[in-house]
Amino acid sequence: MKRGNMSLDPLDSSAALKSEPLCIFGTGDLGRSLGQCLLQSGYGVVYGSRRPDSCGPLPQGAQVMTHQEAAQFANLIFICVHREHYDFLEMLAPHLEGKVLVDLSNNLKKNLYPEANAAYLQRLVPKAAVVKGLNTVSAWALQNGLPSGTQVYLCGNNEEAKRAVAEMATKLGLTVLDRGSLSAARELEDFPLRLFPEWRIPLWVAFSLTAAFFIYLVIRNTVYDYVNNGQDVSYGIMVSLANKVFAAVSLIMLSLCYLPGCIAAFLQLYRGTKYRRFPDWLDRWMLCRKQMGLVALGFALLHAIYSLINPLRYVSTRRTITSVVQELNNPTTFDNTRAWRIDSFYALGILGFFLYVLLGLTSLPSVGGSLSWREFSFVQSKLGYLTLFFCTAHGYIYGWDRFLDHSTYNWYTPPVYMLCLIIPTVVLVFKLIIIIPCVDRTLMRIRQGWERNPLRGETDDLKFTNL
Numbered sequence: 001m002k003r004g005n006m007s008l009d010p011l012d013s014s015a016a017l018k019s020e021p022l023c024i025f026g027t028g029d030l031g032r033s034l035g036q037c038l039l040q041s042g043y044g045v046v047y048g049s050r051r052p053d054s055c056g057p058l059p060q061g062a063q064v065m066t067h068q069e070a071a072q073f074a075n076l077i078f079i080c081v082h083r084e085h086y087d088f089l090e091m092l093a094p095h096l097e098g099k100v101l102v103d104l105s106n107n108l109k110k111n112l113y114p115e116a117n118a119a120y121l122q123r124l125v126p127k128a129a130v131v132k133g134l135n136t137v138s139a140w141a142l143q144n145g146l147p148s149g150t151q152v153y154l155c156g157n158n159e160e161a162k163r164a165v166a167e168m169a170t171k172l173g174l175t176v177l178d179r180g181s182l183s184a185a186r187e188l189e190d191f192p193l194r195l196f197p198e199w200r201i202p203l204w205v206a207f208s209l210t211a212a213f214f215i216y217l218v219i220r221n222t223v224y225d226y227v228n229n230g231q232d233v234s235y236g237i238m239v240s241l242a243n244k245v246f247a248a249v250s251l252i253m254l255s256l257c258y259l260p261g262c263i264a265a266f267l268q269l270y271r272g273t274k275y276r277r278f279p280d281w282l283d284r285w286m287l288c289r290k291q292m293g294l295v296a297l298g299f300a301l302l303h304a305i306y307s308l309i310n311p312l313r314y315v316s317t318r319r320t321i322t323s324v325v326q327e328l329n330n331p332t333t334f335d336n337t338r339a340w341r342i343d344s345f346y347a348l349g350i351l352g353f354f355l356y357v358l359l360g361l362t363s364l365p366s367v368g369g370s371l372s373w374r375e376f377s378f379v380q381s382k383l384g385y386l387t388l389f390f391c392t393a394h395g396y397i398y399g400w401d402r403f404l405d406h407s408t409y410n411w412y413t414p415p416v417y418m419l420c421l422i423i424p425t426v427v428l429v430f431k432l433i434i435i436i437p438c439v440d441r442t443l444m445r446i447r448q449g450w451e452r453n454p455l456r457g458e459t460d461d462l463k464f465t466n467l
């Protein structure tokens with residue numbers, strides 16, 4: 001490494017930064033993985049370490065020296081050290097003057113310190129240009145190859161410093177989002193601490209529905225049988241009853257993926273414009289539709305597995321296979337209509353489940369990304385409604401002629417398969433209304449920017465939504 005080749009002019013042009021080595025302080029997990037990526041992308045890497053002679057294996061081609069020496073070799077320095085150990089940087093401050101310091105640190109929990117780590121670093125080394133960023137990628141992901149287009153965030157007060165870091169990140173295959181000045185650092189540091197934010201509502205809905213249906217079924221089936229008929233059917237809780245709950249939750253959650261789209265369409269029709277904000281609750285609901293659908297798919301999968309073992313249990317506990325075969329072969333006991341009903345019930349269930357899986361697959365970024373916008377919206381909207389239709393029909397055929405039979409209403413309560421058909425039916429009826437040609441035409445015009453009452457401009461309320 002020739003020192004004579006490089007420019008020590010701080011915040012030099014990014015081209016100069018690229019030709020000179022980049023420096024990494026810290027030879028831990030992140031430092032090593034980042035160094036390896038940078039070397040693979042053609043950058044030279046020099047490590048600054050407390051113990052340059054005994055710091056463990058480093059990526060091939062990297063050099064290691066003391067912090068002070070390493071700092072002289074580069075203008076861009078990645079700080080891969082925990083914030084708790086930043087005090088050594090204060091002593092180094094004179095050697096870091098004018099350098100770009102990239103703060104990658106994260107904390108163990110929110111609001112652990114009164115100021116953001118990057119702001120603290122800036123305070124320790126006031127004459128350096130601190131850029132906060134890249135802290136959302138893990139050492140593991142760097143080592144195992146980042147999926148192309150992985151988003152990273154940057155913020156900092158020095159535009160040129162940010163540009164240099166952004167250029168380097170782009171070369172690593174990352175997509176950079178500039179979040180503004182260093183005051184955004186705390187927000188960036190909180191990103192890795194988020195715990196499934198988009199999953200919270202779907203999981204909460206799934207948990208609540210499961211608990212409610214489970215309790216409801218235990219009371220109206222198990223307890224009812226015990227009290228009224230003196231029969232102990234509590235063994236059914238583990239499979240039959242659970243299977244009913246999974247089916248109901250899955251169907252309701254699938255319909256909840258499509259209900260907000262219908263509500264939004266009616267709102268746009270009512271308002272006569274798409275340029276007004278949806279209520280916050282509707283926005284939040286729409287943002288978690290994908291997760292809602294995946295949770296619904298999970299429950300459908302459970303329902304499919306439980307349904308497969310359910311008849312086996314039935315045969316082994318209540319009847320023998322021979323008796324079932326005898327029943328089927330006896331023309332006096334064989335009911336053709338019932339057979340049609342059962343076969344249609346299974347066919348619709350299997351088709352519904354197949355489409356469900358297809359929907360789930362296209363929501364994977366690697367599959368969805370390979371589809372055009374039209375293909376994606378065809379699968380998610382048209383096939384989605386078809387899935388909902390099949391699954392709802394599967395439920396209706398299950399009920400068949402029992403909807404009007406008063407003996408199914410134990411303690412005057414409707415069975416779960418009826419309850420779980422309410423929302424899907426409402427959604428399908430809404431959709432039918434929306435696709436009536438005159439309604440559909442008006443909605444299309446609104447979505448293309450037409451306004452019924454253009455003078456009523458609510459410019460601060462602008463919202464462009466593609467449903």
Ligand SMILES: NC(=O)C1=CN([C@@H]2O[C@H](COP(=O)(O)OP(=O)(O)OC[C@H]3O[C@@H](n4cnc5c(N)ncnc54)[C@H](OP(=O)(O)O)[C@@H]3O)[C@@H](O)[C@H]2O)C=CC1
Binds near residue numbers: 025026055134135
């Ligand atoms: N690991 C990860 O996936 C990610 C980590 N981060 C952040 O990167 C930073 C480093 O994480 P990680 O690499 O996992 O941590 P490690 O503990 O693996 O490495 C930290 C490195 O800091 C150096 N160090 C330790 N103590 C001191 C000290 N007293 N003074 C100076 N340097 C010291 C050491 O290097 P040496 O012995 O060479 O001096 C050590 O290897 C943290 O702030 C973390 O939040 C951010 C995103 C992802």
Ligand SMILES: [Fe+3]
Binds near residue numbers: 247303307349394
């Ligand atoms: Fe079913």
